[in-house]
Amino acid sequence: MKNALGSVDTVLLLGGRSEIGLAIVERLVRDGARRVMLAARGGTAPVDRLRKMGAEVHLADFDAARPETHAALIEDAAARLGDLDVVIPAFGVLGRQAVYDADPVAAARDVAVNFGGHVSIGLAAARRLREQGHGTLVVLSSVAGVRVRKANFVYGSAKAGLDGFAQGLADSLHGSGARVVVVRPGFVIGRMTEGMSPAPMSVTVDTVADAVIEGLRSGRRTVWVPGRLRPVFAVMRVLPQAVWRRLPR
Amino acid sequence: MTLLTGWGRTAPTPARLSRPQSVEEVAALVRAATGRGVVARGLGRSYGDAAQNSGGVVLDCTALAPSWDHDPATGLVTASAGMSLHDLMTELVPRGWFVPVTPGTRHVTVGGAVAADVHGKNHHVDSSFGAHVRSLTLLTADGTLRVLTPDDELFWATVGGMGLTGVVVEATFACVPVETSRMRVDVERTRDLDETLEVMAATDDRYRYTVAWIDLLARGGRMGRSVLTRGDHARRDELPVRMRRDPLAFAPRPRLAAPPWVPGGLLNRATVGAFNATWYGKAPAARRGLVQGIAPFFHPLDGVAHWNRMYGSRGFVQYQFVVPFGAEETLRRVVERLSNAGVVSFLTVLKRFGPGTPGMLSFPMPGWTLALDIPVGQRGLAGMLTVFDEWVAAAGGRLYLAKDSRMPASMMAGTYPRLEEWRAIRDRADPEGVFRSDLARRLCL
Numbered sequence: 001m002k003n004a005l006g007s008v009d010t011v012l013l014l015g016g017r018s019e020i021g022l023a024i025v026e027r028l029v030r031d032g033a034r035r036v037m038l039a040a041r042g043g044t045a046p047v048d049r050l051r052k053m054g055a056e057v058h059l060a061d062f063d064a065a066r067p068e069t070h071a072a073l074i075e076d077a078a079a080r081l082g083d084l085d086v087v088i089p090a091f092g093v094l095g096r097q098a099v100y101d102a103d104p105v106a107a108a109r110d111v112a113v114n115f116g117g118h119v120s121i122g123l124a125a126a127r128r129l130r131e132q133g134h135g136t137l138v139v140l141s142s143v144a145g146v147r148v149r150k151a152n153f154v155y156g157s158a159k160a161g162l163d164g165f166a167q168g169l170a171d172s173l174h175g176s177g178a179r180v181v182v183v184r185p186g187f188v189i190g191r192m193t194e195g196m197s198p199a200p201m202s203v204t205v206d207t208v209a210d211a212v213i214e215g216l217r218s219g220r221r222t223v224w225v226p227g228r229l230r231p232v233f234a235v236m237r238v239l240p241q242a243v244w245r246r247l248p249r
Numbered sequence: 250m251t252l253l254t255g256w257g258r259t260a261p262t263p264a265r266l267s268r269p270q271s272v273e274e275v276a277a278l279v280r281a282a283t284g285r286g287v288v289a290r291g292l293g294r295s296y297g298d299a300a301q302n303s304g305g306v307v308l309d310c311t312a313l314a315p316s317w318d319h320d321p322a323t324g325l326v327t328a329s330a331g332m333s334l335h336d337l338m339t340e341l342v343p344r345g346w347f348v349p350v351t352p353g354t355r356h357v358t359v360g361g362a363v364a365a366d367v368h369g370k371n372h373h374v375d376s377s378f379g380a381h382v383r384s385l386t387l388l389t390a391d392g393t394l395r396v397l398t399p400d401d402e403l404f405w406a407t408v409g410g411m412g413l414t415g416v417v418v419e420a421t422f423a424c425v426p427v428e429t430s431r432m433r434v435d436v437e438r439t440r441d442l443d444e445t446l447e448v449m450a451a452t453d454d455r456y457r458y459t460v461a462w463i464d465l466l467a468r469g470g471r472m473g474r475s476v477l478t479r480g481d482h483a484r485r486d487e488l489p490v491r492m493r494r495d496p497l498a499f500a501p502r503p504r505l506a507a508p509p510w511v512p513g514g515l516l517n518r519a520t521v522g523a524f525n526a527t528w529y530g531k532a533p534a535a536r537r538g539l540v541q542g543i544a545p546f547f548h549p550l551d552g553v554a555h556w557n558r559m560y561g562s563r564g565f566v567q568y569q570f571v572v573p574f575g576a577e578e579t580l581r582r583v584v585e586r587l588s589n590a591g592v593v594s595f596l597t598v599l600k601r602f603g604p605g606t607p608g609m610l611s612f613p614m615p616g617w618t619l620a621l622d623i624p625v626g627q628r629g630l631a632g633m634l635t636v637f638d639e640w641v642a643a644a645g646g647r648l649y650l651a652k653d654s655r656m657p658a659s660m661m662a663g664t665y666p667r668l669e670e671w672r673a674i675r676d677r678a679d680p681e682g683v684f685r686s687d688l689a690r691r692l693c694l
Contacts (some may be wrong), residue, residue, distance in 0.1 A: 034633075
């Protein structure tokens, strides 16, 4: 249960090697979370650090590309952790557009993870949270999905789908006690973007995690990281197509 | 679904709120419980999440077959659990009787008084509410009624058990005879914390009711300066002549009400500092034999309806701990830290506890208890209270479940030594875990 000062007891991280995901979990544990489950395909990140911080860490096998296993995973997590206070699906793949252009099957496979996997785990988690009457689903969207660019439109369109899904889910959970926080980071400097040159207004993994913690506390529904991307994208969204098309990246 | 919070107005959760009128209805609702369980709620004066049940059923027991009976020969009162102490006092006081224990508000139910094993200003001589209960009727998870006496282990799992052993539907307890509805009160100011502790330790036992209000914003040499208010029920011959004609008159009602919406931050360092200075300043250095009504003496805050709104929409936490005698140093460190941090606590009270009851999760133990209200949103509050938790636990103390809204489960397990014993009895009475609350989930009870 979330306590009067906003600390939670339990966290479920899907995509147990995600840098952003782990950074969020560490902060929640620092603030009092005591039971954590990390779910990933083929092993998670080392968990000694979380255990040293005082958390009881559970591990589970999780494959985002196998939606038929997702409901059972949520049930398993609830059985082992108790009520799920925060659920963070943090899995995803960022492929290069050029590769996708050459390999449509790979593109479809990644979209199935980046969008489809989030839909099935999101719905399964939402059912549980609704039943509990409390709990938060953190959806890691991206500004790439706010307006899709030609430079990464396969990834961007999956994020656009995910963002729309999260908005609809948030509305459907309204009044149930459960809620959704939609996080829209810009370019995040980290393992996922290694080798890419940072875009303007890039942020670090830690900045994103801090912003998510703040969003969880404040009860805000949408968290832009950095916050000034919000007005920037208010403009970006209405740029004429002819201009948008010419953006270099 | 209805969103519910405790008196501190933090961490709301939704539940299906039912308002049973009869014990049969309660039994039916308990039998029909699903996985999210059921918990009873009274007047919602627990500060945290004790009477919340996210996604489950909450039974508003205040309409539950109100009835009471009093035997003047023995002083025993039998009351339905949904009755408030306010209603009982309204009936009993004019007949020359008083409840054995009253907390700082009359607006608690008999069931809540049992479940939280509430204490009052007379704890140092009379212990807590449970010590005066002769029998209680508990509706257990199987939907049947059990009459329990202090010889039953389930009785002492229920007293202080926060409603997790079943629904208390009736209790019989011993009341005390009074000649008047007035209190004879001595008020005195102390210069600092040392003097407060000294005076209380030396002379508390001369009074049935005692409490100290501490000015937490006073620093340096005045740190811990207090106003001690101590008294007894007044005898008829102690009343001024004009009051003697109707010595048992009792008809309190709130004089003020907090507005429905109050801006957050209204109670800040400046306003509370000014209040504290005035409150301390207006108290006489020493005044003896003051005659006061029951309401202003025991329940000053009941004079302001919905006073909990004054803390703004984010609500407040109440932190109440007890440390055993001998751990005065811990108490001093807490007061010092609060005072230096400039924490705004509107009403900070210090009280000496006497012996506790055999209630397994009952809070009081011989020692000092300090209670403070802090608005949510003060910087560093969570961290500071975590530090206090450590100090309190190290001193062999603990926190009061009826006030708590934030302690970690590990603190609970480490400071309530009879928790395992309580769990075993609870599990026998409720093997399926029908009785659940947000507090139980948070503290892994």
